Amino acid sequence: MNKKPASAKLRNSLRKRSAGKMVVVFRRTGTRRYVVEAYREKWPDLEMNPAPGFDPLIPHDLMHLVVEAQLGLDDGIFGQLAIGGDAGTFRPLGLEKQSSRATSRLRRHQQARGKSLLRDARSTYAQSERATYLCWHEWLRRSGRLNAEQSHTMFREAKQIANISPASELETLDARKLETICGLLDQLSSLWSSLGVGDSMSVSWPELSVSKN
Secondary structure: OOOOOOOHHHHHHHHHHHOOOEEEEEEEEEOOEEEEEEEEOOOOOEEEOOOOOOOOOOOHHHHHHHHHHHHOOOOOHHHHHHOOOOOOOOEEOOHHHOOHHHHHHHHHHHHHHHHHHHHOOHHHHHHHHHHHHHHHHHHHHHHOOOOHHHHHHHHHHHHHHHHHOOHHHHHHOOHHHHHHHHHHHHHHHHHHHOOOOOOEEEEEEOOOOEEEO
16 A cells, blocks of 8 residues: 655655755555655655565665765765766656646656766666675675575675676775675664554665654
8 A cells, every 4th residue: 555755844854954965765655665755955856666676674775875875886876866867767756746847847857867877877886786785695694684595595696796896896895894884784674674654764865864754
C-alpha cells in the first residue's frame, strides 16, 4: 500500500536543512517498497518512485549514498543530483500542483541537464557500483549474516570485482575506510530497520548526518 509523499511543511523543512546542498529521504511505502526523494535548495526536488533494490536491512541506494560520500565520488549518483542532475532515474517531485505546460517545461529542462551531466560520469557510476558491492560484502561478512552458501557466492563475486578494479580504486578502500563505511552502514541499517510503512529517514549529502522524520 502506497503512502502520500512528505507534507508541504516537511518538504519546506527538508529544503531548509539542505543549506545549499541536499537532503535525501528514504521512505517506506509498502512491505517491500520504498521511494527516494532528493530535496535541493537550488534545484527542483526529485524522486525515484518506486526505487529498486529494497532490502529489510538497508536499501541499495542508501548504500550507494554512503559509499559515494565516503569515497568523494562527487559525480556519482548523488553528486549528480546535488548539482542539478537526475542520474537518469529521478523525476521532478510534486508536479501535480503545476500546470501541464509548466510540468512539461520542467521535465524537459531536468532531462536535458541530467543527460548533459551523465555523459561525463559513466566511469564514476561504474566505480560506484563496484565499490558498493565490495562494501556490501564486507559489511555482511563482518555482521555474520551470511550463511555458508551466500558467503561463498558473494566472496567469489567480490573477488571478481576486485580483479577488474583499477588499483587506485582498491587503494581508496583500505582497512580504515572500510571500517568507517561499515560503521555507517550499521547505524543506517538500525534506523532503516525500525521504520514502519509510511515512515522515513533523512540523510544529508555529503555529510551523512541522519535523522528519522
